[in-house]
Each structure stands twice: as C-alpha cells, then as structure tokens.
Amino acid sequence: MTTNFVTNAGPMLLPRIGLVAALLTVAACGGGSGSAQPTLTPVPPPPTAAPQSSAQPPAPKIPAAEGIEVLLCDGKTQVNVPQGTPGTAIAGALMTEWLRKNPNSTWEAEERERHTLQTAADNSSLVGQVSGHSYGKITQQDVALWKAETERVATAGSRVFHNGDELGSTIGVSCDMCHPHAANTHPETYPKFQAQLGRVALLRDMINWCIEHPVRGKAMSADDPRMRALEAYILAQRKGKVLEYGKH
C-alpha cells in the first residue's frame, strides 16, 4: 500500500479541491485497496489490428460490439479495448488517456521547480555492500525508490504549504507568507512546552495552531495526508539542523 499523495489538481491553477475529494482520490488509487500502485509511465498505445498498407488507407476500425470499457480508479478516465488485449496494454492506454486529460499531472516536477526542496539523504553508499543477511542487501533500485517516494511526499507538502486553498484558509493566507522555504519553522526545537497550547507541543500541534489562527482554517487530524505531507516538507527543509528539543 502506498501513501502517494496523488491528486489531479494542478498547483494554484485549479479551484480548491475538497478535502473529501482529495482523500477519495488517494483512497481510490491504492491507498485503501491494499494493492500497490505501480509507477505508471506512459507507453505508446497498443498497435492496431489492421495491416499497414501503403497502397490504400486501412479501413476504419469500428469498435467491435464485444469491446470492453475499462474504467480507471479515478472514476472518470476510461478506454474501450477489444477483448483479449493484454493487461499492460490496457494500463498503458488508460495512462495515456489520463495524461491527455490532466495536463497538470506534472505537478511534482513543477512544484520542485517553483519551490526548491532539500534532497533526501543519499543512500547510494549502501549499494553493493554485503552484510551477510537480507536486511543489509541494498540495491540501486531500493535507493532510487526510497528517494523518489520520500521526496514526493515532501513535495506534496510543499504544494500544500504554498496553497491557502489546500490548507483550508478562509482569509487567503498560506504558510509561505511567513515561512518562505519553510524558514523559521524550527521543527528541530520540538517537542517543547508551549504555554499558549497548554501542553508540550509537537510540530503538528504548532502547525495546527497556525492553521487555526494565522491561516484561519480548520485544524487537521494527525493522520490527514496534508498534515503528514506538511510535516515531511518542513522537516526536509531543515535538513542538517541539530535537534534541540525544548529550545525556545
């Protein structure tokens, strides 16, 4: 089960996506079903059955009455494929169709371009070492996967961080207005006793306080995908800082 925060809303350009819709998107696309969401890359559409003849154009292919409608987990994207089409070709067709309808699906690359992200730790030194047991056997693919997944969630956090609508602000305020590049968020100083919160605060408590007051939105639950992503982004940006819990 993956925890990809995948959404078909482009950053800043589309109207506010409701939290429920966003959650549904995540849940529907592998979050709750237990099946892994493969990293889909666009593949060329399946070859047509008609022979390629240079003499005359091929006869138009009328979809056979027994063609199958395949619907993607977003509930919207669908393709019609002839019976017997191999599964990988169906997946490829669906992906192409989805990308065609969602030109802002390059959200991750765009977000990284707009707002720099500190890179996750480089684990490549672990590759190829032999430790004598399976836990220590790290491959190149492992390292690449870890990096991609980790940075994706942090990038998703960056997206929420910079978007008042995603945060649920009722006054048009987003986190970056006081914290450009997550400056001055000092997650390395938590947990600490914060009198105004009446208790020892963790980073998420302070995030929620900020959402309720400077951002004037609704506090998020601790396992809200947005909260998790925000924490990931803030911690990513403070890479290398010394942990000093309790510091004021």
Next chain:
Amino acid sequence: MSDFKKRPSVKSIETKHMEERAELFRALKSLDRRSFVKVAAAAFGAAAASGVTPHSFQPVRVAHAQGAAPAGGKRESFHFAYISDSHLLERTLNDRFVNALMRAVDDINAMDPQPDFVLYGGDLAQLGQPKELELGAQILKSVKAPIKFMVGEHDWYLDMGEKWRELFGKPLYSWDHKGVHLVVLNSVVEKDFWTARKMSPMDRMKTVAGLDNGWQSSFTVGDEGRKWLDEDLKKVPATTPVIVFSHSPLYKLYKPWNFWTDDAEQVQAILKRFQNVVVFHGHTHQLLTNRIGNIHFHGFLSTAWPWPYAPQGMPELTVQMGRPDPFDPQDGCGDGSAMIHPDGLADKVYNLWNRNPVTVSRNYTASRGAKEKPAVPNLKSY
C-alpha cells in the same frame, strides 16, 4: 549528517562573488565615474560569460573622506512617515490585513508634529486586483499629510501596472524638498518569465506573489529605469543629498527571496558621485540596515506580516529586530518615520507595534556601526 570536517572548504556563490567584487572595486577605486561604469560593465560582461556575476553586500571602502560633514548652505532637517507592504485582500476575505493598514493610518495621523509627507512603500495589494488597490487607495485617503506612492511587485504583475497608473500615476518620479532631492523608483521590473509558460495574468501574479517561488525573475530597476534615473540626476549637484525610495533593496542580500536587485551595482554606480545617498526600501518586512560606500540603506516594516531573516547575505550593520511572537499576529509589524538631517542622512525610526520603537540613527550608519548601535534583541532568528 554529512561529515563537515572532511569536506573541502566550499564557498557559497555569494561569498565568492563578494570577494570578487571587493577585488574589482579595489582596482577601480581611482577611476572617475564614467570610466568606472565602463570598466564595471566590461567586468560584468566578462564575469557573466564565465557564468558568474559579481554581487555585493559588503561596504566598499572608498578612498575619500568618510562621515561627510554637513554640506555647505543652510538646509533644515525634516521628517517623513511611511506605511508599507500592506498586502490587502478584499476585506470580506481578509479583515486582518485591512485592519492593520487602518492602524497604521491612525498612527500616522496621530503624529505630533505631523510629518512633511508620507511615503507608501509598495505592495498595497496582495494579488494586484483592482478591488484591492481601490480599497487601499480609499483607506489611505484618510491620511492627513500629503502621501506619495511607490509600486511593489504585488501591485504590478496582474495587469502590468494598468490599475496602479490609473490610481497613482507614473511609477517613476522625483521631487525636491527642503534642499533634498527625492526619487521614487520602480525597482521590481522582472524579465518575462510568463510568456514561455503560457501563464494567465493571475498565474503570473501568483507566481510573483510567492516570495520563494523560483519561477519568477530577479528584481531590477531595468535599462529604462536606470536611464530615467541617470537623466533625472544629471542636474543634481553632488553636494545635494539624495533620497531614493525603492521597493527592492537596491543591493544584493538573498536571491531566493528576491531580497535583491539584479542591477544593483549599476544603480549604485549612478548614485556614487553624490556625497550622501539614503535608500529606503520595502519588500523585506523587517529591520534592515546597510551601507555601501556613500549609500545608506534602511528597510521599511510591513503592516501585514514580518519576514524571517535570510539564512545568508545579511549586511554587517543590521541589528536584527527580535524574533516575532507567532501568537501575536501584529508582532514584528508596524510603520515608522525618518528624520532627515541637514546633511541628508537619516535617523530611521521603526514603530514596531507593541514594542518599544527602534531607532537606527544617522550616527550609527555614518560611523559604520561604531556609535549608537541599536540594542541586540533577546530572541534571535532561527
């Protein structure tokens, strides 16, 4: 955590270029202004070709006399007030920012004696929308003293200044006041980054509105702006104090947040021949002090929110304002004023709400920090 001790000493881009620039100026010290600009331009060209552009944020030691004595002739001191960086959204959307601007207006109107004029430092609107600009104009009508307007990037990039010009006139202008020559610049000119990406006006505006948004270009005064400035200052004698109002700082502090003016050296070169120049700038929402040769720089506070201090590039002279209290939405915000001495140098007063006011005096910048240093705060920036 990487092993810092073993890594070779790597200089940041800013450090490297600061050193190069200092070297450049050491060599150019003896040249007159025109040759200086020619050589500097050539140096910039050469440097640009190698992929590296000299930056500056160190005071440059100029050979001639420091701490200029008040110029001859009888000039009287005067003071002006400022309000800056209000970032208004429509009041039905965000009442907090609107209320803060109203508080600033109240502050200025209560000043006794009244200032000679009030300067609005830019970023009146948050997203450049006509309703936001009109709201700001409406509120500022209540300011009793005469008010002058300066444009910020948040005002400009929705419609490229159409509404701004309609409400407030030309973005670049100058006037003389009690023997001092004052100039207002548009220093948020950005190279076109939006056409290639096929951005809508609002896309463009929102990109510029993000301080840390890497898609926008660096601020400049621009070729036309510098040409205008050069022309405007031609008739001004070198002994006349010059005050420059600019939204971007006119020096290079921190590029990722556009605390930066890309053609700063060229602008500074135009200003170099004057005995005393003071630049007042907006955009940075914090207490900021700098001096580069004959130019003294002071930042404006914002009424809307404070920015954190940049992780690098801080000018030596700046004594930071204490870290703002996140539980007080107006902490670190405010308005202020400046007293202009007969020699043109300024006592800059930061009227921080709910704090004691901070004064960065003429003597402090004139002595390059040796005298009258402002108190160092208890809570520092993270």
Next chain:
Amino acid sequence: MTTQTTRVMELMRPLPASGAPAGIEPSFWKAIVPADNAGNEARIALGRKLYFEPKLSKDGTVACGTCHDVSRGFTDRRGTSEGIGDKVGRRNGPTTMNVALFFSQFWDGRAATLEEQAKLPIQNPIEMGQPDGNAAIAGIKKDPEYQKAFKEAYGRDVNFDDLARAIAAFERTLIFLDAPFDRFIAGDMKAIDDDAKAGWVIYNGKGRCTSCHQISSSNPIGTDNRFHNVGVSARHQDFEGLAKKALVALAKDSSKETIDKLALETDLAELGRFVVTKNRADIGSFKTQQVRNVGITAPYMHDGSMATLWDVMDHYNKGGEANPYLDGGIEPLALSEKEIDQLVAFMFSLTDLRFDADNKAEFARQKKIAASKRPLRDDAAAQRKVLPFERRAEGKR
C-alpha cells in the same frame, strides 16, 4: 473580621506529603516559596491574624480582609476599592485566592513578591493610610500576644518586614484549585455540563483565550504572568497626553511609594505597567489576571468596569478597544451568542467547589443582569463588519 477568620480556617485543607498544595506541581511550588519564609503553623497563624487586623490602618477601620473578604470571593465585589475615610481608589481589588502563583503582584506588577506587596496598601494614603512601616506596627507593637506570635514565627520582635512575611505566608495557604473543571480534567466526564465542555474547546481555539490565559499543569490559574493592553483603559483617557505627564512626574521621584500613590490616585493609573517600567510598549498594559474563581470575583478588569462575564466576552468579542498601544493579539472573534454562553459556562466551572453555593448565586445574578443589559455588545465589530481601527483611521474616535 472574626467571622472571616473562622470561615477561612474552615476552608483550609491539610497539605499533601509533598508540601505543595493539591493541584500544584511540587517542583514549581518549591521554586515559588522564598527560602527565608517557608510556611509553618506559627507564621501562618500570625499572618492570618494580621490579614484581618484593622489596627494596621491609620484609623483602625481597614484590614486586608476589608477589601479581600473571605465571604466575597476574597475581593470586595466593588468596581474599585474603598479605603480609610471612604476614599475610593481607581483599581479593582483582585482576589487573594491563588495569589501565590503569580510572578508579580498588583495589576501593574510593581511588587515582585507577596512580601513586597503586603507592605504597600498599608502605606497607601487612600487604602490603609499609614505614613510608613513604623506607624503601621504602632498599633500592635505593644500587644503581648503579637510579641509572642512574632517571636514564635520569626524569632524577632514585632517589625514591619516580618509582618509582611507573615501575611505572605498566610496568603500562600489560600489555594483554591478544586473546581468542577479539575474533576473533569481528572476524568469525571459528568463533573461539568456540555456547555462548559464546549466552552473549554472554544477557550483553546476560536476564543483565543490561551494567548494570555494559559492553563497548564504547572501553572493552573490561567495567566501568562505578562502585561497586555486589551483596550480597557482606552475607554477613559487620552493616552498620549497621560504618558507625557507620567514621564514628567516620575523624573522627579521614581520611588515605589510614589508610583503606588500615582497609580491609585491620579489618572496615571490608566497607564498601567508603563508607570512601573516606563516602556512605551507597556502603555495601558495590565497584568493578565487568573481565570480561576472568576465566577465569584465580579466586577471585572483593572477598573472594575465590567459587571458580568458576558460583558467581558462582549469586550473581547468585538476586538477590545482600539488604541495606539493595543496588543496585536486582540482582534474580533466573531463568536456567536451560543459560543459566548458556552465560554461563560466554562468560566463558572472554574470556581472551587468550596464556594459552590456562592458560585451558583453569582451565575444567576450575572445572568439576570446580562439578560437585559449588555453595554459593550457590538455585533458589527464582533463579526468584523466594522474593523477595530476603522473609525479611528477615518478620524472618528
């Protein structure tokens, strides 16, 4: 005073083994009690006697217990307090309940400790009227009972410093932190009603109360021990002019007694903390009071200008009163009537159960007044239709 003495002794509870009163973190308590004035039976008994001793006043009519009356929530239930010769001051007498937990005393924090605080009302011309410490003890110095009590408590003859110490030691026993709210926090879901529970949520959230009135396990009384201008004084005076006046007066003589006198007698009282620190940032700032037992300590604010807790809520809901020194954390809250009622219900749940009857009576009394009179209510301001600084900016004050 004898009824008060009896009553206060009835209210006392034995100390737990830790030595700290129930409801207070022992390490915190240790930090508060001064080394030379740890409480013991002799000191507390002496202090209790002195607290109720009118002979300490110039005309023999006023004791601490006159304005800090055990039967009236340890206050006098007056707007501002009345001293000797019917002289009325400008400050609302705060309750002496839980005073040990403040980091400073008086509305402007001019006394750092209870020991310091105890001396000043005695010497104030409009409170207890004594010219100095010697005059203060003149009435009791020759009394053999007092001589014995002082020797037992501090090993010394009757003197003014020990008098203050004893009173402080007694006041440190006035801990009242056993409210229905505490039982609720400890796990009894039925201890407070649904309205109070909802009020507690608003207190920590939309109401923004915890910006200043923080309640925590270490400091349970609901204060940040700081000073804020919430705009109460702005309803009376012209600040800028007063500030200038204060600086002139204090330049001549800045001793504690002068400040005390100025604070109570003249208009300068409205400047609050500024009179002590002379910091511009403190103009019109007053100490954040405790929310414990607020139900029985009406009227409210430093000038006693608010008769009910509904008035207090109206004041905060509209964003206080705009003035050049208004604390930036004070802004309109847009609370509904229901939310206000819930917050008030919560506040009444903070009264110690030993005063339950009084609390219920006060709730009924205040509710009745609030039903017909809500002088500070301003819906347009609360809902942010008119903003706090709007009229001022337009030149209408």
